[in-house]
Every structure is written in structure tokens, then in C-alpha cells.
Amino acid sequence: MLGNRSSATEFYLLGFPGSPESHHILFTTFFFFYSVTVMGNILIIVIVCADKRLQSPMYFFLGHLSVLEILIISTAVPLMLWGLLLPGMQTISLRACSTQLYLYLCLGTSEFILMAAMAVDRYVAVCNPLRYNIIMNSNTCIGVVIVSWMFGFLFQIWPVCATFQLTFCKSNVIDHFLCDRGQLFKLSCDDSRFTQFILFLMAVFIIIGALIPTIISYTYIISTIVKIPSASGRRKAFSTCASHFTFVVIGCDSCLLLYVKPKQTQAAEYNRVASLMVLVVTPFLNPFIFTLRNDKFIEAFQDVVKRCCQLLKD
Template sequence: MENQSVSEFILLGFSISRQGELLLAFLFLALYVATLVGNMTILYIVSVDKRLHIPMYFFLGNLSMLDIFFTSAISPQLLWNLFSEDRSISFAGCITQCYFYFFLGTVEFLLLTSMSYDRYAAVCKPLQYHAIMNSQVCIQMVLGCWVGGFLFVLFPTIMTSRLSYCKSNIINHFFCDSGPLLVLSCSDTRFIELMDFVLSSLVIICSLVVTLISYMYIISAVMHISTTLGRAKAFNTCATHLTIIAISCSISIFIYVTPSQKETLDIHKMPAVLTTIVCPFLNPVIFTLKNDMVKQALTDVLR
């Protein structure tokens, strides 16, 4: 993976003092370590506790593994840049980071959509649930998420890697995002921008629409449950998933579902921190606090 116009990029990062950078570095390091520990803990309890060997927790385990990969695509390079003041990243490293960021992010949206269908089947079709969401179907859905993410992102990344970068090699971001990369190119990037916009819109909007339709049916079914305790339990199970997808969709729509990202690069850094560092940390926390079975399994493991 080489480019004739540039051999490395400089990540501009955050426009703050050196003391501020070190403070951010220690904060991000703590969040990264907590993210790894939290998601690995969920992976462990889902794998060892037989009570959690059902589709909902199979998807949760995959989400935890995905969060580990996703934050690891950005955090190590960011921490190195902040601690060492070496802002450089090779061209191959930059394109690889860009690819895995969008690849894993796309897989996460598809996986969250699959989880909404699982919740729909559990609440609206309880008698047929185990037949609908058998192990083969769950594995096929997860594989479909990974293959779909791989194919969605591959072609735009290849096109981005073949552009000519002659304006500058300084990326106005803390990682290799597509928008800041396209700004540096002296090639015609309109087709790539349009393709990024269409693919981002397709993944994010379709995920949101499918999830909302699923939860319309879920809410309708829950309201017909006769007991207050039953309704509360059903809503509690679904609230976790809704919280995560609402946060992910709102941030991603703000950043990527716009016709052009070039004019708003500076204001994208803080939402990008939320998606790359904060959300992978919050996901296991939210699931642990909101899910009674996960809390019970975690208590048993700690004992």
C-alpha cells in the first residue's frame, strides 16, 4: 500500500497546550483500559455462564468484541501521538486506520439492527422465538454483519488510497477520518464524497428505520401485557439497546450524513471522541447496569 504523492501524514490532533494534551492522554488511557476490561468481562461471563447462552447475549458478546476492536483501531495511535508528541502516521497506517474505523463502525450498526430484530422476535413472537432465532440464524446474521461491513467500506477506501495528495500532509483531526483526508487531495473527490454520503446514509438511516419499526411493534406488544411487572421487565430489557443505538445514530448522523464534510471538520472532533472512545466504554456499563441477568452473572463470577 503505497502512494506516489505522500509517504506519511501529520495528525494535527487537538489545538490545546502541552499540559492539556497530557491530561487528555491520561484520561483517554484510563477510558481505553476500562473499555478493554469491561468488554472482556462481558465476553467472559457470556461465554462461561450457561444462563446467557441465548441469542440476546450471543449478540451482546459480539458487540463487546466489536467494541474492543473498534476502540483499538484508534486509541493506541492517539495515545502514542499525545504522549510522545510524534504526530506522524505512515500512509499505509493512515489508510488502514481509516478502513478499520469505518468497517467496524458499519458492522456495529448492522449488529445493533440485528439485535433490534432479536428483541422484536422475543417480545412479539415468544412462542416461535427459539425457532426463529436458532443458533444457525444467529451465526448467519453476525456473519452477514461482518461481510456487509467489509464490502460497504472496501471500495471507497481503495479509491481514497489512490488519490493524489499534493496540498498538504497535515490532517486536521486526531485520526485518519475520510473527510480530513479528502480535503488534502488535489484530485477530484466529488464522486468519493457522494459515495461516502450515500453509503453512510444507507447504513445509518436504514439501521435507524428498521430499529424504530421493530420497537413500534415491541411497544404495541408490551402494552398488551396484563401485569405491570411484566411490562416493566420487557421495557427494561429493550431500553438498553435503544439507548445505545440512539447515541450511536445521533452522533453518526451529525458527522457523516451530510453532503460535504469539508466545511465542518473542526466541530467533528468532539463527537468523534464520543464514538471512538466514550461509547465503547459506555456500552458494557449500560448493559451491566440495565440487565438483571448480566448483573447476576457478574456477581456470581466475582464470588
């Protein structure tokens, strides 16, 4: 579809293979996931902001994590849903493609840093409870959030610029539902092996950099919980960390599948499934992981519902 050395100015997204009927089923499924994710995370943000009982560092970080989840799923899923409704391939400009990839990567990076900060917060809460309010004060929490956002947006500038400096002359058809970096490398006529290797190292740096404080924090947390004499005390201490630990395991597993691979040009089906895990499944699970077993949040939610019912009656 392109000349020998002419670079693409727009791309065509193949989306999902299959018949129009299967596309309608996929649209219904992903629209449900997207709607629940957005509404669930908005509900978390509203309740955290509205209820005084949730004015603590853990819920402050959770509110920002919910904002990130909404933004991450919104970078690609609305476009993906639109593509499932339209017959044939979907056109996306070079600028829109680079913007989507940049937002997708930098928001994911910010989320990893925030997850590491939440692990440290749980370490301080369990292992240094008497100094918790001093260490995790409001200035510290705001600073951590600002750093996570700034680092994510700055760290991914070079990777995206390096990707779109390539010459895309083989084709302008991307076998994906979004502007996947691995698929972009497949379309390039340039020798991108060195760039791919550097991007692989950068992905490893982000994930390992987030995992190290998380692993260290949970090592100390577990050793502290084991020493608690009463079973109820151990259960209460563990319940404060269980939601975050579950989210870290799911998030890291899906990101390891997608990002940490020396060969960026892996099979399209593999990339599609891994991207769905990161973009759809993990953000969908977030509201349930952090709320269903959280008694304080459930009480706050019930109070909000009662207030809404009273307003409706009046």
C-alpha cells in the same frame, strides 16, 4: 510541504491543540476511558461465554458487540494516546493511514448491522415469545453475525480505495488525531465532489438500512407492551429492550454527527468531537448500558466473583 502534483507517501497528524500540560490531562482522561472500555467489554465476553444462564441470542449478540467495541476503540485510541505523549506532530505512513480508515469504517458498519439484528431479536422475544427459540436458533444467530462482519469488511473496500486514489498534493498534514476521510479530501488536489456525494449516499444507506428494521421492531414492541394488562408485565417486557434501545439512540446520534454530512470537509474541531463520540464515549458507555440494569447479568457476574474468591482462598 509537497510539490505541485506529487502525492504524499506519509502524513503528519496534528492531534489535539494546546499545551503539553493539557495534553497530559487529555492522555490521563482518554487512557482511563480506553482501559475501562477494554476491561468492561472483555468482562462481558468472559461472563457471556462462561455462564450457562446467558446462553441466549441476546447475549450472543452482546458478546460480539463487545468484540466490535474493543476493536473500534483500538483502531485509533492507542495511536492517539501515543501522540499525546510525544511533542509535535505524529507521522503515519500512507499504508497505515488507509488501514486505520478501513478498519474504522468497516467495524462501524458491522456494528450498525449487528444493532439492527439485536432490535429484530428483541421484537421476536417480545412479540413472538412462543416461537422465539425456533426463529432465533443457533444457526440464525451465527449466520447474522457472519453476514454483519462480512458485509462491513466488503462494503467499505471501494470507499477507502476511492479515497486513497486521490492525489494529496496540497499538504500532508492532517488536522486530526486519526486519518479522517474529510481531512484527506481537504488535502487532495483532485475534484472529489462526486466521490464525496457517493460516500455520503453510502453512509445514509448504512444508517437508514440499520434504522428501518430497528424502528419497525420497536414500533411493534411498544404496541405489544402497551397491550400487556399488568404493570409488572409491561415493566419486565420493557426492561428486556431498554438497554439496546438506549445504545441505539446514543450510537446513531454520534454516527449521524460524523458520517451523514454532504460536505465531508467540515471543520476540524467538529470532526474531532464527533470522532471522540464514536471512538471513545459510545464504546465506554456500552458495558454500563448493558449490565447495570440487567439482573441476570449481575447475578452471573456475582457468581464469577464468588468463584474467583473461592479459588483465591484455596
